[in-house]
Amino acid sequence: MRTYDLTPLYRSTVGFDRLASIMDNVKSLDSSQSGYPPYNIEKIGDDAYRISIAVAGFTDADLSIEARDGQLVIAGKKVAEEKEVNYLHRGIATRAFEKRFQLADHVRATGATTENGLLHVELVREVPEALKPRKIEIVAGGQIDGSIDV
Secondary structure, eight states, X not given: OOOOOOHHHHHHOSSOHHHHHHHHHHHHHHHHOOSOSOEEEEEEETTEEEEEEEOTTOOGGXXXXXXXXXXXXXXXXXXXXXXOOOOSOOOSOOOOEEEEEEOOTTXXXXXXXXXXXXXXXXXXXXXXXXXXXXXXXXXXXXXXXXXXXX
């Protein structure tokens, strides 16, 4: 596997610290996460996304979702069963897990539901008005209507 030195990026850019940090952490994030539980990431609209995670065997009380530091952290921890069960075959894993998803700027979780053994987390990107593109009107004759406040 190749490793990339991002030091020149840090020296020649201003304000891209988060991007460089994300790139530095990608390898460690990927290697630290197992494939359990399986999940999907869907784009369901121009600014809407959904993360679906297979959580068979977990109740809503066993799951937690937290947004912090530009990350969405989804964890599941099964409460110990009160009664002893003698399994002949145990194929449904209910081991503890923690999944971390790096969120882009202005993306936030709006809600979560469980349905048919899947946890669905709804995400939306809300770009502030100040950052949206705006059209500048061109006025003929060189006269700009309005005053400039200093």
